[in-house]
Amino acid sequence: MKQALENIRILDLSRVYAAPAGSMILADLGADVIRIESPEGTDSMRDWGPFVKGESAYYFSANRNKRSITINLKSASGKALLLDLVKKSDVVIENFKTGTMKKLGIDYDILKSVKKEIILCSVTGYGQTGPYSKEPGFDPVIQALSGLMDVTGHPENEPTKVGIPIADILTSKYVAISIMAAIRMRDANGVGQHIDLSLLDVQISSMANISSGYLNADMVSKRMGNQHNNVVPxxxxxxxxxxxxxxxxxxxxxxxxxxxxxxxxxxxxxxxxxxxxxxxxxxxxxxxxxxxxxxxxxxxxxxxxxxxxxxxxxxxxxxxxxEHPQVLARETVEYLHHPKMGEVKMTKSPLRHSGLNIMSKSSPPLLGEHTHEILTGELGISQAEYNDLKRDGII
CATH class of the missing domain: 3.30.1540.10 (formyl-coa transferase, domain 3)
Structure with missing residues (x-):
């Protein structure tokens, strides 16, 4: 059975959770997602515990079904490798601070000059425009600014963040949705586009009844603990x-x-x-x-x-x-083989389609695990060239 996105290739330059979790949804649907990481391993999620045999369980949560290569994007040779991969790809995802892609010489104008149909999805805390556009955006800060913390927790206690990185998680869904919509449009008109996703935009739009109550009825919701603002009991x-x-x-x-x-x-x-x-x-x-x-x-x-x-x-x-019987009956946990850890357990995609094979192909990759495979096998770089790139710290 075919997978929905099996002919789509995505270059994932992103780090931490929101954007990588979004590309994982697309990987679950069959896209070939290639994580491009620094040779020094700059994705801080790889450094967050708990650890099993030196590998981060946190990193696992957003990176199954992907391949990983290392490229130093600050070098001319590294940038050239990336642009060669862009020619063979459909989508680029990044979550650098606003302006970083331009400084690196790989912004949307450059990417579309290499391939006019390319889709670039940029994920930032505050978006590409506005007075906060160049500020770093972290999930708890977004929860605070959006008003979410002010309505979370008990009324007699301080504002409280949600127990999971909810702004990142919600944004990851919009990463997948926006990219699939852009692919659909590209297939219709042959033109790519630049997607501008903001964690703050997503969280504000996700305030649902809280924001609607304020905008339309001037109701300012307060913390209610485990009670509901509008329904009893x-x-x-x-x-x-x-x-x-x-x-x-x-x-x-x-x-x-x-x-x-x-x-x-x-x-x-x-x-x-x-x-x-x-x-x-x-x-x-x-x-x-x-x-x-x-x-x-x-x-x-x-x-x-x-x-x-x-x-x-x-x-x-x-x-x-x-251990809930419904969770067990739905076989929510799957088992994947990891090159270092052996068997690893993950919560699998919640998508269930009668006519699609939504499956996990591989465990989250080791840093640079597929660099040799992709550069020599798919870009045609010789072993001698590969050795030189390795020696010079480009990969």
């Missing part, structure tokens, strides 16, 4: 043994909850009958539900909630999440 409750997330998203579900709690009268009582009225009387209702929830274990409640089709789930650790 919709929060974590402590059971007899552990916490459980309960999401009663509409009035029909609330009436089902009332029946389950043996308090059917709540469903018609003026102060609780509608979500608006529950919002007005949230403290009273939450106090009542809290007392009831403590009377049974989480597993006991989950069985009851399932019978009534009320959405709920235990607050799992990552260990418990990986």
């Amino acid at each position: 919709y929060q974590v409750f402590q059971c007899a043994d552990q916490p459980l997330m309960l999401c009663v998203g509409n009035d029909r579900l609330f009436r089902s909850l009332c029946l389950l709690f043996n308090h059917s009268e709540w469903g018609t009582e003026e102060r609780f009958a509608t979500n608006d009225s529950r919002l007005q009387n949230k403290e009273i209702l939450v106090e009542k539900i809290t007392l009831i929830m403590k009377s049974k274990s989480a597993d006991d409640w989950l069985k009851l909630f399932s019978n009534f089709q009320i959405p709920a789930g235990k607050v799992n650790t990552i260990e418990q999440a990986m």
Whole structure:
């Protein structure tokens, strides 16, 4: 079975998470993604633990299904090698600070002079324009600036970042989407383009109901802990043994909850009958539900909630999440062979298509693992030339 992007080649000059995770999505779909790294190994993710046999598990999370070559892009010979690869490629991805590609002599104008159909995807913290365009952008800073931290955490505590690099993760999805859209357009009109992706743009656009509430109703949301700004009851409750997330998203579900709690009268009582009225009387209702929830274990409640089709789930650790029967049934974890570590485990692509073979071909590459293979086998460089490039620190 063919893969969706098997005839697409991507040169990935990016580092850390957002852009590499985006190119990994495309690699999962069959694209030939070639990571171009410095001979000194300047992707700081390779230096972040935990480590297994000297290799970074963090790096693994964004780099399966790729090949890696090393090129010193600051040298004329290195730049020439890159441009030779551009001639045989469809897309270049980079996440240098704004202006760095121009300083290196490999900006979009140069790339399209070598191949007019080339697509360049630039990922930065703030974009290619605006007063902050040349500032470095890091995920926690973007979370702070975007307003995300101000609505995350408990109201009595300080603003809190999300437990994963959410701005990077969201941006990685737009990396894949924007590149596939650009490929589609290129196939239609034969013209490439420069994609300008900003972590701040992505995070602002991802504020969803928070931003819409402010822009249209002048509502400034505040931190609500594990509660919801606009829906009640919709929060974590402590059971007899552990916490459980309960999401009663509409009035029909609330009436089902009332029946389950043996308090059917709540469903018609003026102060609780509608979500608006529950919002007005949230403290009273939450106090009542809290007392009831403590009377049974989480597993006991989950069985009851399932019978009534009320959405709920235990607050799992990552260990418990990986052992959840649904996660196991979906075979979410895959096993890949690594040249140094042997077998490695990764969470595989969540994409499931009936007519596409979305598969992992290879584990995350060692630094420069495929340099010889690509330069001699695909660019036709002789062994003598390769040895000279190696000796001079170009590769």
